[in-house]
Amino acid sequence: MMKFDDLLAEVNGFGRFQWRIMLMLVIPRLILPFHFLQNNFAAFIPSHHCNISAFDEGDVFRDLSSEEKLIVSIPVEEDGSFSSCQMFAEPQYHLLLNSSNTTMLPTVHCQNGWVYDTSIMKSTLATEWDLVCERKRLNKSTATIFFLGVMFGAAVIGHLSDRFGRKIMLLVSYLITSIFGFASALSSSYVMLAVMRFLTGFGASGVSIVSVVLSIEWADIKHRSSLLILLSMDWSFGGVLLGALAYLVNDWRYLMATSTSPLLPALIYWWWIPESARWLVSQGKIHPAYFYLSKCAKVNGRKQFMDDLKPEDLLKITALENENKKYSLLDLVRTPKLRRLTAIAGTVWFGVACSYYGISLNVSGFGLNIFVTQLMYGFSEVPAKIFCLFSINKFGRKFNQSGGLLLTGLCLFCNVIIPPDMAAFRTAVAAIGKMFSEAAFTVLYLYTTELYPTVLRQNGFGFCSFLARLGVAVSPLVALLEEVWVGLPRLLFSMMASGVGLLTILLPETNNTRLPETIEDVEQSKRLASTSTTNAPP
Known part of the structure:
Protein backbone atom coordinates (compact mmCIF):
# COMPACT_ATOMS: atom_id res chain seq x y z
CA MET A 1 0.00 0.00 0.00
CA MET A 2 1.37 3.40 -0.99
CA LYS A 3 2.21 5.74 1.88
CA PHE A 4 1.73 9.49 1.83
CA ASP A 5 5.50 10.01 1.82
CA ASP A 6 5.71 8.00 -1.42
CA LEU A 7 3.10 10.27 -2.99
CA LEU A 8 4.90 13.38 -1.75
CA ALA A 9 8.16 12.16 -3.26
CA GLU A 10 6.40 11.74 -6.63
CA VAL A 11 5.23 15.39 -6.66
CA ASN A 12 8.65 16.56 -5.34
CA GLY A 13 8.61 17.10 -1.59
CA PHE A 14 11.20 19.89 -1.66
CA GLY A 15 10.48 21.92 -4.77
CA ARG A 16 9.33 25.46 -5.54
CA PHE A 17 6.00 24.79 -3.84
CA GLN A 18 7.68 24.00 -0.49
CA TRP A 19 10.01 26.99 -0.83
CA ARG A 20 6.99 29.19 -1.45
CA ILE A 21 5.33 27.93 1.74
CA MET A 22 8.49 28.51 3.72
CA LEU A 23 8.93 32.07 2.46
CA MET A 24 5.30 32.92 3.27
CA LEU A 25 5.81 31.70 6.83
CA VAL A 26 9.18 33.39 7.44
CA ILE A 27 7.88 36.98 7.69
CA PRO A 28 5.21 36.36 10.37
CA ARG A 29 7.61 34.08 12.25
CA LEU A 30 9.88 37.07 12.85
CA ILE A 31 7.50 38.08 15.63
CA LEU A 32 8.65 35.01 17.59
CA PRO A 33 12.16 36.19 18.55
CA PHE A 34 10.85 39.77 18.71
CA HIS A 35 8.26 38.90 21.36
CA PHE A 36 9.91 35.93 23.06
CA LEU A 37 13.15 37.85 23.74
CA GLN A 38 11.58 41.29 24.08
CA ASN A 39 11.86 41.32 27.86
CA ASN A 40 15.61 41.81 27.52
CA PHE A 41 14.86 45.38 26.50
CA ALA A 42 11.26 46.21 27.44
CA ALA A 43 11.85 45.05 31.03
CA PHE A 44 15.47 46.27 31.23
CA ILE A 45 16.26 47.82 34.62
CA PRO A 46 18.62 50.80 34.16
CA SER A 47 20.85 52.27 36.86
CA ASP A 117 19.67 56.50 33.73
CA THR A 118 18.01 56.72 30.29
CA SER A 119 21.23 56.55 28.26
CA ILE A 120 20.62 52.88 27.30
CA MET A 121 16.82 52.70 27.03
CA LYS A 122 14.71 55.87 27.09
CA SER A 123 11.68 54.07 28.51
CA THR A 124 11.15 50.58 29.95
CA LEU A 125 8.53 48.87 32.07
CA ALA A 126 10.72 49.53 35.11
CA THR A 127 10.87 53.29 34.49
CA GLU A 128 7.19 53.49 33.48
CA TRP A 129 5.77 51.95 36.67
CA ASP A 130 8.78 52.03 39.05
CA LEU A 131 9.22 48.24 38.97
CA VAL A 132 12.45 48.32 40.97
CA CYS A 133 13.64 47.46 44.47
CA GLU A 134 10.78 45.71 46.32
CA ARG A 135 8.75 45.70 43.05
CA LYS A 136 11.60 44.24 40.99
CA ARG A 137 9.96 40.82 40.90
CA LEU A 138 6.93 42.29 39.13
CA ASN A 139 9.29 43.41 36.37
CA LYS A 140 10.77 39.92 36.08
CA SER A 141 7.32 38.33 36.13
CA THR A 142 6.30 40.00 32.84
CA ALA A 143 8.31 37.35 31.00
CA THR A 144 6.72 34.59 33.08
CA ILE A 145 3.22 35.94 32.34
CA PHE A 146 3.93 36.04 28.59
CA PHE A 147 5.25 32.49 28.55
CA LEU A 148 2.32 31.22 30.59
CA GLY A 149 0.20 32.49 27.69
CA VAL A 150 2.49 30.67 25.26
CA MET A 151 2.18 27.54 27.38
CA PHE A 152 -1.62 27.45 27.38
CA GLY A 153 -1.72 28.50 23.72
CA ALA A 154 0.45 25.53 22.78
CA ALA A 155 -1.97 23.07 24.35
CA VAL A 156 -5.17 24.69 23.10
CA ILE A 157 -4.09 25.67 19.58
CA GLY A 158 -2.24 22.38 19.12
CA HIS A 159 -5.41 20.42 19.87
CA LEU A 160 -7.62 22.67 17.71
CA SER A 161 -5.15 22.43 14.84
CA ASP A 162 -5.44 18.64 14.80
CA ARG A 163 -9.21 18.99 14.83
CA PHE A 164 -9.92 21.92 12.49
CA GLY A 165 -6.78 22.10 10.37
CA ARG A 166 -3.41 23.86 10.24
CA LYS A 167 -4.41 26.76 7.99
CA ILE A 168 -7.44 28.06 9.91
CA MET A 169 -5.60 27.91 13.24
CA LEU A 170 -2.69 29.76 11.69
CA LEU A 171 -5.08 32.60 10.83
CA VAL A 172 -6.56 32.56 14.35
CA SER A 173 -3.03 32.76 15.77
CA TYR A 174 -2.17 35.70 13.51
CA LEU A 175 -5.29 37.59 14.59
CA ILE A 176 -4.88 36.98 18.33
CA THR A 177 -1.20 37.97 18.29
CA SER A 178 -1.84 41.09 16.19
CA ILE A 179 -4.74 42.40 18.29
CA PHE A 180 -3.17 41.88 21.68
CA GLY A 181 0.38 42.66 20.54
CA PHE A 182 -0.62 46.17 19.53
CA ALA A 183 -2.87 46.46 22.60
CA SER A 184 0.16 45.72 24.81
CA ALA A 185 1.85 48.84 23.47
CA LEU A 186 -1.18 50.90 24.52
CA SER A 187 -1.38 49.55 28.08
CA SER A 188 -2.25 52.18 30.67
CA SER A 189 -1.42 50.08 33.73
CA TYR A 190 0.73 47.13 34.72
CA VAL A 191 -2.34 44.90 35.18
CA MET A 192 -3.56 45.72 31.67
CA LEU A 193 -0.08 45.00 30.28
CA ALA A 194 0.04 41.64 32.07
CA VAL A 195 -3.29 40.56 30.56
CA MET A 196 -2.33 41.75 27.06
CA ARG A 197 1.05 40.00 27.21
CA PHE A 198 -0.58 36.74 28.32
CA LEU A 199 -2.96 36.83 25.36
CA THR A 200 -0.17 37.85 22.97
CA GLY A 201 1.81 34.82 24.12
CA PHE A 202 -1.27 32.62 23.63
CA GLY A 203 -1.49 33.63 19.97
CA ALA A 204 2.28 33.63 19.32
CA SER A 205 2.42 30.00 20.41
CA GLY A 206 0.13 29.09 17.52
CA VAL A 207 2.28 31.04 15.06
CA SER A 208 5.23 28.94 16.20
CA ILE A 209 3.92 25.39 16.37
CA VAL A 210 1.40 25.47 13.50
CA SER A 211 3.90 26.93 11.01
CA VAL A 212 6.47 24.25 11.89
CA VAL A 213 4.03 21.35 11.53
CA LEU A 214 2.55 22.75 8.30
CA SER A 215 6.03 23.01 6.77
CA ILE A 216 7.13 19.54 7.88
CA GLU A 217 3.98 17.86 6.59
CA TRP A 218 4.64 19.22 3.09
CA ALA A 219 8.26 17.99 3.02
CA ASP A 220 9.43 14.56 1.90
CA ILE A 221 11.54 12.26 4.09
CA LYS A 222 14.86 13.26 2.57
CA HIS A 223 14.41 17.01 3.01
CA ARG A 224 12.45 17.32 6.28
CA SER A 225 15.50 18.27 8.32
CA SER A 226 16.83 20.74 5.74
CA LEU A 227 13.47 22.49 5.47
CA LEU A 228 13.03 22.86 9.22
CA ILE A 229 16.58 24.12 9.80
CA LEU A 230 16.24 26.66 7.00
CA LEU A 231 12.87 27.75 8.39
CA SER A 232 14.35 28.15 11.87
CA MET A 233 17.02 30.54 10.54
CA ASP A 234 14.41 33.28 10.86
CA TRP A 235 14.71 32.97 14.65
CA SER A 236 18.45 33.61 14.58
CA PHE A 237 18.26 36.53 12.17
CA GLY A 238 15.25 37.82 14.10
CA GLY A 239 17.35 37.78 17.25
CA VAL A 240 20.00 39.88 15.52
CA LEU A 241 17.34 42.26 14.17
CA LEU A 242 15.84 42.59 17.66
CA GLY A 243 19.12 43.94 19.02
CA ALA A 244 19.30 46.52 16.24
CA LEU A 245 15.58 47.32 16.50
CA ALA A 246 15.72 47.89 20.26
CA TYR A 247 18.74 50.15 19.82
CA LEU A 248 16.94 52.28 17.22
CA VAL A 249 13.46 52.34 18.81
CA ASN A 250 14.66 52.63 22.43
CA ASP A 251 11.15 52.82 23.91
CA TRP A 252 9.19 49.81 25.18
CA ARG A 253 5.84 50.89 23.69
CA TYR A 254 7.22 51.45 20.20
CA LEU A 255 9.26 48.26 20.51
CA MET A 256 6.15 46.15 21.23
CA ALA A 257 4.24 47.73 18.35
CA THR A 258 7.13 47.32 15.91
CA SER A 259 7.64 43.69 17.02
CA THR A 260 4.03 42.88 16.07
CA SER A 261 4.04 44.61 12.66
CA PRO A 262 5.37 41.61 10.58
CA LEU A 263 1.94 40.01 11.03
CA LEU A 264 0.20 42.71 8.99
CA PRO A 265 1.40 41.52 5.55
CA ALA A 266 0.92 37.90 6.68
CA LEU A 267 -2.77 38.53 7.30
CA ILE A 268 -3.09 39.75 3.71
CA TYR A 269 -1.46 36.80 1.97
CA TRP A 270 -2.67 34.07 4.39
CA TRP A 271 -5.27 33.05 1.79
CA TRP A 272 -2.52 31.68 -0.49
CA ILE A 273 -1.00 29.43 2.18
CA PRO A 274 -2.05 25.81 1.45
CA GLU A 275 -3.61 23.47 3.99
CA SER A 276 -1.63 20.37 4.90
CA ALA A 277 -2.60 17.66 2.38
CA ARG A 278 -1.29 15.07 4.84
CA TRP A 279 -3.75 16.29 7.49
CA LEU A 280 -6.60 16.42 4.95
CA VAL A 281 -5.98 12.80 3.96
CA SER A 282 -5.86 11.77 7.63
CA GLN A 283 -9.31 13.35 8.06
CA GLY A 284 -10.73 11.67 4.98
CA LYS A 285 -11.06 15.01 3.13
CA ILE A 286 -9.93 13.59 -0.18
CA HIS A 287 -11.01 16.28 -2.65
CA PRO A 288 -9.32 19.25 -0.89
CA ALA A 289 -6.20 17.08 -0.46
CA TYR A 290 -6.23 16.25 -4.18
CA PHE A 291 -6.60 19.97 -5.01
CA TYR A 292 -3.52 20.99 -2.98
CA LEU A 293 -1.46 18.01 -4.16
CA SER A 294 -2.30 18.92 -7.78
CA LYS A 295 -1.23 22.47 -7.08
CA CYS A 296 2.04 21.22 -5.59
CA ALA A 297 2.66 18.95 -8.58
CA LYS A 298 1.99 21.77 -11.04
CA VAL A 299 4.33 24.23 -9.33
CA ASN A 300 7.05 21.56 -8.96
CA GLY A 301 6.76 20.41 -12.57
CA ARG A 302 5.18 17.03 -11.77
CA LYS A 303 1.69 17.72 -13.16
CA GLN A 304 1.55 14.52 -15.20
CA PHE A 305 1.68 12.32 -12.11
CA MET A 306 -1.40 13.93 -10.56
CA ASP A 307 -3.23 13.85 -13.88
CA ASP A 308 -2.87 10.07 -13.80
CA LEU A 309 -4.12 9.92 -10.20
CA LYS A 310 -7.80 10.17 -9.27
CA PRO A 311 -9.10 11.68 -6.00
CA GLU A 312 -10.48 8.29 -5.03
CA ASP A 313 -7.00 6.82 -5.29
CA LEU A 314 -5.98 8.86 -2.22
CA LEU A 315 -8.15 6.56 -0.12
CA LYS A 316 -5.69 3.77 -0.91
CA ILE A 317 -2.64 5.75 0.21
CA THR A 318 -2.99 4.93 3.87
CA ALA A 319 -5.52 3.08 5.98
CA LEU A 320 -6.10 5.24 8.99
CA GLU A 321 -7.90 3.60 11.84
CA ASN A 322 -11.22 5.22 12.65
CA GLU A 323 -10.89 7.97 10.05
CA ASN A 324 -13.75 9.91 11.55
CA LYS A 325 -12.47 9.66 15.12
CA LYS A 326 -11.59 12.88 16.90
CA TYR A 327 -8.34 12.67 18.81
CA SER A 328 -7.45 14.47 22.02
CA LEU A 329 -4.51 14.93 24.38
CA LEU A 330 -5.63 11.83 26.29
CA ASP A 331 -4.72 9.70 23.28
CA LEU A 332 -1.09 10.59 23.95
CA VAL A 333 -1.12 8.40 27.07
CA ARG A 334 -3.60 5.64 26.22
CA THR A 335 -1.06 3.24 24.71
CA PRO A 336 2.30 2.08 26.16
CA LYS A 337 4.79 3.36 23.57
CA LEU A 338 3.06 6.70 23.11
CA ARG A 339 2.84 7.12 26.89
CA ARG A 340 6.57 6.49 27.32
CA LEU A 341 7.39 8.69 24.33
CA THR A 342 5.25 11.56 25.64
CA ALA A 343 6.78 11.41 29.14
CA ILE A 344 10.36 11.50 27.85
CA ALA A 345 9.81 14.05 25.09
CA GLY A 346 7.87 16.37 27.39
CA THR A 347 10.62 16.32 30.01
CA VAL A 348 13.28 17.01 27.38
CA TRP A 349 11.27 19.95 26.02
CA PHE A 350 10.97 21.41 29.54
CA GLY A 351 14.71 21.16 30.18
CA VAL A 352 15.79 22.43 26.76
CA ALA A 353 13.50 25.47 26.92
CA CYS A 354 14.32 26.37 30.53
CA SER A 355 18.10 26.26 29.99
CA TYR A 356 17.90 28.00 26.57
CA TYR A 357 15.95 30.95 27.95
CA GLY A 358 18.10 30.95 31.06
CA ILE A 359 20.83 32.17 28.71
CA SER A 360 18.67 34.15 26.27
CA LEU A 361 16.90 36.29 28.89
CA ASN A 362 20.14 37.26 30.59
CA VAL A 363 21.76 39.75 28.19
CA SER A 364 22.56 42.12 31.06
CA GLY A 365 24.08 39.49 33.34
CA PHE A 366 27.54 39.23 31.81
CA GLY A 367 28.71 42.83 32.00
CA LEU A 368 28.64 43.92 28.33
CA ASN A 369 26.31 46.30 26.48
CA ILE A 370 22.86 44.64 26.17
CA PHE A 371 22.52 45.45 22.45
CA VAL A 372 25.96 43.98 21.66
CA THR A 373 25.19 40.88 23.73
CA GLN A 374 21.90 40.34 21.89
CA LEU A 375 23.67 40.66 18.54
CA MET A 376 26.31 38.15 19.66
CA TYR A 377 23.61 35.75 20.81
CA GLY A 378 21.80 36.03 17.47
CA PHE A 379 24.89 35.57 15.33
CA SER A 380 26.13 32.65 17.45
CA GLU A 381 23.08 30.59 16.47
CA VAL A 382 23.75 30.71 12.72
CA PRO A 383 26.83 28.42 12.70
CA ALA A 384 24.97 26.01 14.99
CA LYS A 385 22.17 25.65 12.47
CA ILE A 386 24.55 25.35 9.54
CA PHE A 387 26.30 22.53 11.41
CA CYS A 388 22.94 20.85 12.07
CA LEU A 389 22.07 21.14 8.39
CA PHE A 390 24.99 18.87 7.52
CA SER A 391 25.19 16.67 10.63
CA ILE A 392 21.56 15.84 11.41
CA ASN A 393 21.22 13.32 8.57
CA LYS A 394 24.75 11.98 8.90
CA PHE A 395 24.77 11.38 12.67
CA GLY A 396 21.05 11.28 13.39
CA ARG A 397 18.66 13.29 15.54
CA LYS A 398 19.56 11.70 18.85
CA PHE A 399 23.31 12.36 18.63
CA ASN A 400 22.84 16.04 17.73
CA GLN A 401 20.15 16.50 20.38
CA SER A 402 22.03 14.89 23.24
CA GLY A 403 25.43 16.31 22.27
CA GLY A 404 24.11 19.86 21.98
CA LEU A 405 22.51 19.69 25.44
CA LEU A 406 25.58 18.23 27.15
CA LEU A 407 27.81 20.94 25.66
CA THR A 408 25.28 23.59 26.73
CA GLY A 409 25.49 22.29 30.28
CA LEU A 410 29.28 22.41 30.15
CA CYS A 411 29.32 26.06 29.00
CA LEU A 412 26.85 27.08 31.68
CA PHE A 413 28.95 25.36 34.34
CA CYS A 414 32.08 27.13 33.08
CA ASN A 415 30.34 30.47 33.55
CA VAL A 416 29.74 29.60 37.19
CA ILE A 417 33.49 29.42 37.87
CA ILE A 418 34.76 32.17 35.52
CA PRO A 419 35.49 35.36 37.57
CA PRO A 420 32.92 38.20 37.16
CA ASP A 421 35.61 40.71 36.11
CA MET A 422 36.21 38.72 32.88
CA ALA A 423 33.00 40.10 31.33
CA ALA A 424 33.98 39.70 27.67
CA PHE A 425 35.14 36.10 28.17
CA ARG A 426 32.03 35.19 30.15
CA THR A 427 29.80 36.66 27.43
CA ALA A 428 31.69 34.69 24.76
CA VAL A 429 31.25 31.42 26.71
CA ALA A 430 27.56 32.21 27.19
CA ALA A 431 27.20 32.84 23.43
CA ILE A 432 28.84 29.47 22.70
CA GLY A 433 26.48 27.83 25.18
CA LYS A 434 23.55 29.50 23.47
CA MET A 435 24.84 28.23 20.12
CA PHE A 436 24.77 24.62 21.36
CA SER A 437 21.42 25.16 23.06
CA GLU A 438 19.91 26.57 19.87
CA ALA A 439 21.24 23.58 17.93
CA ALA A 440 19.50 21.26 20.39
CA PHE A 441 16.27 23.28 20.22
CA THR A 442 16.30 23.23 16.40
CA VAL A 443 16.77 19.46 16.27
CA LEU A 444 14.07 18.95 18.90
CA TYR A 445 11.43 20.65 16.74
CA LEU A 446 12.13 18.23 13.89
CA TYR A 447 12.60 15.24 16.17
CA THR A 448 9.20 15.72 17.84
CA THR A 449 7.27 16.04 14.60
CA GLU A 450 8.83 12.76 13.44
CA LEU A 451 8.06 10.89 16.66
CA TYR A 452 4.29 11.49 16.71
CA PRO A 453 1.77 10.07 14.17
CA THR A 454 -0.14 12.39 11.83
CA VAL A 455 -3.43 11.95 13.70
CA LEU A 456 -1.79 13.16 16.92
CA ARG A 457 1.14 15.18 15.64
CA GLN A 458 -0.21 18.61 16.51
CA ASN A 459 -1.56 17.33 19.84
CA GLY A 460 1.81 15.83 20.71
CA PHE A 461 3.69 18.87 19.50
CA GLY A 462 1.31 21.13 21.40
CA PHE A 463 1.72 19.14 24.63
CA CYS A 464 5.52 19.22 24.38
CA SER A 465 5.41 22.92 23.59
CA PHE A 466 3.13 23.38 26.63
CA LEU A 467 5.80 21.85 28.88
CA ALA A 468 8.52 23.83 27.11
CA ARG A 469 6.73 27.10 27.83
CA LEU A 470 6.28 26.01 31.43
CA GLY A 471 10.07 25.68 31.49
CA VAL A 472 10.42 29.12 29.95
CA ALA A 473 7.98 30.60 32.47
CA VAL A 474 10.03 29.08 35.30
CA SER A 475 13.31 30.39 33.84
CA PRO A 476 12.95 34.06 35.01
CA LEU A 477 11.95 32.80 38.46
CA VAL A 478 15.07 30.61 38.64
CA ALA A 479 17.08 33.73 37.71
CA LEU A 480 15.79 35.41 40.89
CA LEU A 481 17.85 32.89 42.89
CA GLU A 482 20.92 35.02 42.12
CA GLU A 483 19.85 36.95 45.23
CA VAL A 484 20.87 33.83 47.21
CA TRP A 485 24.07 33.21 45.24
CA VAL A 486 24.94 34.84 41.94
CA GLY A 487 26.05 31.55 40.36
CA LEU A 488 23.09 29.44 41.52
CA PRO A 489 20.80 30.02 38.48
CA ARG A 490 23.56 29.08 36.02
CA LEU A 491 24.41 25.97 38.03
CA LEU A 492 20.76 24.86 37.99
CA PHE A 493 20.44 25.56 34.26
CA SER A 494 23.65 23.58 33.67
CA MET A 495 22.34 20.58 35.60
CA MET A 496 19.02 20.78 33.77
CA ALA A 497 20.60 20.85 30.28
CA SER A 498 22.96 17.98 31.11
CA GLY A 499 20.17 15.89 32.67
CA VAL A 500 17.80 16.06 29.70
CA GLY A 501 20.78 15.54 27.38
CA LEU A 502 21.26 12.13 28.96
CA LEU A 503 17.51 11.47 28.97
CA THR A 504 17.39 12.02 25.18
CA ILE A 505 19.33 8.77 24.74
CA LEU A 506 16.14 6.89 25.65
CA LEU A 507 14.26 8.28 22.63
CA PRO A 508 14.17 6.29 19.34
CA GLU A 509 16.08 7.49 16.29
CA THR A 510 13.95 8.78 13.40
CA ASN A 511 16.56 9.61 10.78
CA ASN A 512 15.47 8.64 7.23
CA THR A 513 12.24 6.97 8.38
CA ARG A 514 8.66 7.52 7.26
CA LEU A 515 6.46 9.73 9.39
CA PRO A 516 4.04 7.51 11.34
CA GLU A 517 0.45 8.09 10.21
CA THR A 518 -1.55 6.28 12.90
CA ILE A 519 -1.25 5.29 16.55
CA GLU A 520 -0.81 1.69 15.40
CA ASP A 521 2.22 2.77 13.34
CA VAL A 522 3.89 3.78 16.60
CA GLU A 523 2.68 0.89 18.74
CA GLN A 524 3.15 -2.01 16.29
CA SER A 525 6.10 -0.94 14.18
CA LYS A 526 9.57 -2.00 15.23
CA ARG A 527 11.22 0.53 12.96
CA LEU A 528 11.77 3.02 15.79
CA ALA A 529 13.87 0.67 17.84
CA SER A 530 15.77 -0.70 14.88
CA THR A 531 16.34 2.72 13.35
CA SER A 532 18.04 3.84 16.52
CA THR A 533 20.71 1.24 15.94
CA THR A 534 21.17 1.64 12.23
CA ASN A 535 21.53 5.38 12.38
CA ALA A 536 23.75 5.64 15.41
CA PRO A 537 26.86 7.74 14.89
CA PRO A 538 29.97 5.83 13.96
Missing part, protein backbone atom coordinates in the same frame (compact mmCIF):
# COMPACT_ATOMS: atom_id res chain seq x y z
CA HIS A 48 18.73 54.24 39.30
CA HIS A 49 18.73 55.95 42.67
CA CYS A 50 16.19 57.62 44.93
CA ASN A 51 14.69 60.92 43.83
CA ILE A 52 16.24 63.47 46.19
CA SER A 53 14.51 66.57 44.82
CA ALA A 54 12.70 67.02 48.17
CA PHE A 55 16.02 68.07 49.70
CA ASP A 56 16.22 71.02 47.27
CA GLU A 57 14.30 73.16 49.73
CA GLY A 58 17.44 73.86 51.72
CA ASP A 59 19.69 76.69 50.57
CA VAL A 60 22.90 74.75 51.25
CA PHE A 61 21.70 71.71 49.29
CA ARG A 62 20.77 73.82 46.24
CA ASP A 63 24.32 75.15 46.00
CA LEU A 64 25.88 71.68 45.76
CA SER A 65 26.94 70.03 42.51
CA SER A 66 25.03 66.96 41.28
CA GLU A 67 27.74 64.62 42.53
CA GLU A 68 27.85 66.29 45.93
CA LYS A 69 24.04 66.07 46.25
CA LEU A 70 24.27 62.30 45.74
CA ILE A 71 27.09 61.96 48.30
CA VAL A 72 25.09 63.64 51.08
CA SER A 73 21.76 61.98 50.15
CA ILE A 74 22.44 58.39 49.03
CA PRO A 75 24.39 55.72 50.96
CA VAL A 76 27.16 53.86 49.16
CA GLU A 77 27.15 50.08 48.55
CA GLU A 78 30.13 47.80 49.20
CA ASP A 79 31.23 48.06 45.56
CA GLY A 80 31.36 51.86 45.75
CA SER A 81 28.15 52.53 43.79
CA PHE A 82 25.25 54.56 45.13
CA SER A 83 22.37 52.58 46.63
CA SER A 84 19.43 51.97 44.30
CA CYS A 85 16.77 51.60 46.98
CA GLN A 86 17.91 53.57 50.05
CA MET A 87 18.43 57.24 50.92
CA PHE A 88 19.39 59.14 54.03
CA ALA A 89 16.54 60.45 56.15
CA GLU A 90 18.15 63.89 55.82
CA PRO A 91 21.22 65.30 54.04
CA GLN A 92 24.52 64.26 55.63
CA TYR A 93 26.72 67.25 54.81
CA HIS A 94 29.67 65.97 56.82
CA LEU A 95 30.14 63.27 54.19
CA LEU A 96 31.55 65.93 51.89
CA LEU A 97 34.60 65.90 54.15
CA ASN A 98 34.68 62.15 54.91
CA SER A 99 32.44 59.78 52.97
CA SER A 100 34.29 56.58 53.85
CA ASN A 101 31.81 55.26 56.45
CA THR A 102 28.04 55.53 55.95
CA THR A 103 26.93 52.24 57.52
CA MET A 104 25.82 53.73 60.85
CA LEU A 105 23.77 56.58 59.39
CA PRO A 106 19.95 56.29 59.40
CA THR A 107 18.44 55.42 56.02
CA VAL A 108 14.93 55.06 54.64
CA HIS A 109 13.40 53.55 51.50
CA CYS A 110 13.02 55.91 48.56
CA GLN A 111 10.28 58.38 49.50
CA ASN A 112 9.65 60.22 46.23
CA GLY A 113 10.28 57.67 43.50
CA TRP A 114 13.46 57.17 41.51
CA VAL A 115 15.70 58.85 39.00
CA TYR A 116 16.73 56.58 36.11
